[in-house]
Amino acid sequence: MILSEINFAVLVASLIVASTPLVLAALGELVVEKSGVLNLGVEGMMIIGAVTGFIVGVETGSAYIGMMAAAMAGALLSLLFAFIILIMQANQVASGLALTIFGLGIAALMGHPYTGIKSPQISTLSIPFISEIPVLGTMFFQHDLIVYLSLISVLVIWYFLNRMRAGLILRSVGEDHDVAHSLGYRVVTIRFLAITFGGAMAGVGGGYLSLVRVPQWTEGMTAGAGWIALALVVFSGWRPFRLLIGSYIFGGITILQLNLQAIGVNINIALLSMAPYLATILALVVISMSRFRGNRGAPGCLGRSFVKIT
Amino acid sequence: MFKLIPRENVSPVLSLLGPLFSVGLTMIVGGILFYFLGVDPFAAIKMIFWDPLMSETFSTYSIPQIFIKGAPLILIALGLSVGFKANVWNIGAEGQYIMGAIFGASFALSLYPLESIVIFPAMILIGVIGGCLWSMIPAFLKVKFQVNEILVSLMLVYVAEQILALASLGFLRNPDGAGFPGSRNLNQYTSASNAEIIAGTGIHLGVLLSLLMVIFFYVLLFRHSLGFKIKLLGNSPKASGFSGDNPNKLIFLCLTLSGSLAGLAGIMEVAGPAGQINIDFNVGYGFTAIIVAFLGRLNPIGIFFAGIVMALTYVGGELTQFMLNLPAAAIQVFQGMLLFFLLSFDLFVHYKIKLKGNK
Numbered sequence: 001m002i003l004s005e006i007n008f009a010v011l012v013a014s015l016i017v018a019s020t021p022l023v024l025a026a027l028g029e030l031v032v033e034k035s036g037v038l039n040l041g042v043e044g045m046m047i048i049g050a051v052t053g054f055i056v057g058v059e060t061g062s063a064y065i066g067m068m069a070a071a072m073a074g075a076l077l078s079l080l081f082a083f084i085i086l087i088m089q090a091n092q093v094a095s096g097l098a099l100t101i102f103g104l105g106i107a108a109l110m111g112h113p114y115t116g117i118k119s120p121q122i123s124t125l126s127i128p129f130i131s132e133i134p135v136l137g138t139m140f141f142q143h144d145l146i147v148y149l150s151l152i153s154v155l156v157i158w159y160f161l162n163r164m165r166a167g168l169i170l171r172s173v174g175e176d177h178d179v180a181h182s183l184g185y186r187v188v189t190i191r192f193l194a195i196t197f198g199g200a201m202a203g204v205g206g207g208y209l210s211l212v213r214v215p216q217w218t219e220g221m222t223a224g225a226g227w228i229a230l231a232l233v234v235f236s237g238w239r240p241f242r243l244l245i246g247s248y249i250f251g252g253i254t255i256l257q258l259n260l261q262a263i264g265v266n267i268n269i270a271l272l273s274m275a276p277y278l279a280t281i282l283a284l285v286v287i288s289m290s291r292f293r294g295n296r297g298a299p300g301c302l303g304r305s306f307v308k309i310t
Numbered sequence: 311m312f313k314l315i316p317r318e319n320v321s322p323v324l325s326l327l328g329p330l331f332s333v334g335l336t337m338i339v340g341g342i343l344f345y346f347l348g349v350d351p352f353a354a355i356k357m358i359f360w361d362p363l364m365s366e367t368f369s370t371y372s373i374p375q376i377f378i379k380g381a382p383l384i385l386i387a388l389g390l391s392v393g394f395k396a397n398v399w400n401i402g403a404e405g406q407y408i409m410g411a412i413f414g415a416s417f418a419l420s421l422y423p424l425e426s427i428v429i430f431p432a433m434i435l436i437g438v439i440g441g442c443l444w445s446m447i448p449a450f451l452k453v454k455f456q457v458n459e460i461l462v463s464l465m466l467v468y469v470a471e472q473i474l475a476l477a478s479l480g481f482l483r484n485p486d487g488a489g490f491p492g493s494r495n496l497n498q499y500t501s502a503s504n505a506e507i508i509a510g511t512g513i514h515l516g517v518l519l520s521l522l523m524v525i526f527f528y529v530l531l532f533r534h535s536l537g538f539k540i541k542l543l544g545n546s547p548k549a550s551g552f553s554g555d556n557p558n559k560l561i562f563l564c565l566t567l568s569g570s571l572a573g574l575a576g577i578m579e580v581a582g583p584a585g586q587i588n589i590d591f592n593v594g595y596g597f598t599a600i601i602v603a604f605l606g607r608l609n610p611i612g613i614f615f616a617g618i619v620m621a622l623t624y625v626g627g628e629l630t631q632f633m634l635n636l637p638a639a640a641i642q643v644f645q646g647m648l649l650f651f652l653l654s655f656d657l658f659v660h661y662k663i664k665l666k667g668n669k
Contacts (some may be wrong), residue, residue: 093460103637
């Protein structure tokens with residue numbers, strides 16, 4: 001069997017690396033959506049993160065500084081979105097699309113002189129002792145800091161949303177902003193913060209893409225990753241752990257597809273490249289067909305503008 | 311602080327002013343951007359918005375080009391606008407555009423070198439069907455399983471791009487093309503060529519159709535009950551249900567219209583200006599058309615003018631690229647900015663703003 005040419009442990013390790021940008025961006029979007037805002041600009045924020053992270057990484061020689069810059073760039077772009085939808089009351093779907101178009105354009109402009117350069121190396125942080133376990137160690141414990149950070153974020157966000165008062169307030173704002181407002185919660189401020197957080201997470205996700213995953217800058221390199229992150233949030237039913245599993249399944253399909261291309265399986269490359277996108281559609285269909293029918297977990301006010309009329 | 315008071319009726323003056331104001335503001339902010347890119351802002355703005363229309367050196371070429379580039383934008387935006395009114399968000403027009411081109415071109419090329427007058431109309435029809443079929447996937451999944459049409463239609467863009475690669479490197483590759491990617495040139499196949507209808511300008515049937523469609527959609531939206539039903543579904547799904555409209559039918563209708571028109575734009579482009587199926591066939595008309603739809607305020611007449619303005623930025627953008635070495639992406643930034651300003655301006659259309667005193 002030709003599949004035996006693929007080393008399973010290495011495959012899982014690279015799956016985790018491939019999924020990390022998705023985990024980060026989708027987690028950010030999950031928090032944003034829980035606050036009742038649908039930000040379709042994830043793709044735009046990711047690519048801005050990717051290009052900023054790459055440029056700063058190359059200029060400073062440090063991938064971590066690059067990653068921080070990526071977070072800031074994503075957050076900055078998301079502020080624009082926040083202003084337009086929260087203050088100017090614009091349609092969220094259209095504004096998110098605008099953010100993506102704008103982000104892709106800005107990124108192409110910024111990144112042009114940096115095409116074809118190699119990014120600085122990111123050091124892997126092998127966890128002592130357990131990283132030496134054969135197979136399992138290679139799979140899970142020989143990664144860079146960002147991978148561990150993404151896993152910790154899943155935990156933290158789950159805890160925040162389900163066990164903390166602040167998380168409850170955020171969810172109530174997303175569930176019914178009028179009620180939350182009359183209880184005295186500051187809907188606009190809370191959504192501003194959530195959107196900024198989502199932007200930063202998408203930015204880091206993008207930065208990880210250009211600094212670690214690829215690692216290079218090419219125009220339009222996110223190639224729909226932001227949209228897939230959006231789909232993953234729906235797929236997860238707005239639950240952080242299911243989101244992580246979803247991302248890994250997804251990363252698995254991508255990696256398998258790339259590996260099959262590399263070992264020259266007799267399937268057309270174009271057909272293999274379609275796989276992740278078709279899988280997304282399939283996943284969305286399955287999730288809405290299953291017994292978790294409908295959008296259970298979808299915040300009640302998702303995508304609706306909040307106007308304070310008193 | 312400010313206080314928002316909803317307007318009872320949308321202000322028609324402001325509604326018209328919005329797009330104009332946004333274009334103006336985009337010029338100013340875009341000018342600042344050009345300055346930072348090391349390009350003379352006044353020269354660049356003039357070259358994008360003025361020279362294609364007025365300069366003697368460029369306008370004979372540019373003015374027809376505006377209509378040629380405007381035609382697919384207008385066609386696609388018209389279809390999308392109907393859906394946007396009904397809250398059906400087809401953002402995968404780019405994919406439907408590609409599939410329309412592939413379907414139509416595959417049909418025509420399968421008959422090569424047979425000559426017949428039925429080939430051209432049949433090819434267009436099949437192109438339309440191709441685009442429509444591609445948009446039926448999100449329609450079916452939305453109606454049957456309540457799957458979000460935004461994500462499905464967008465994912466299908468990437469799938470369509472891969473099929474495009476498959477076609478240009480594989481099943482549609484020109485057998486006499488010395489191994490280069492890309493299909494036979496349809497312009498060299500008389501029966502399938504979407505030839506120019508005004509000699510020397512490049513203006514083709516698609517331009518004419520885009521104008522006819524503007525009228526058709528105007529009638530559909532403002533003079534036909536379907537237009538009302540569509541608006542009702544978007545503004546108040548409950549009221550739409552009470553009045554006995556079937557939302558699923560309307561969803562199918564919206565996606566049929568937008569998919570078919572994107573397919574039409576695709577087949578017109580591949581048989582006309584583009585000439586062949588190739589990897590780089592699609593240039594983002596399907597996405598820019600979203601901006602056109604909003605810039606035109608989802609109104610057919612508005613969309614016509616918006617399409618022309620947007621085509622102007624394309625033509626002017628090419629000019630600045632050529633003459634001033636301005637990167638191509640600058641125009642994309644320009645278009646994104648335009649949409650931002652436009653959406654923000656809606657605040658003034660829908661609300662009155664009052665200054666609140668400090669208690």
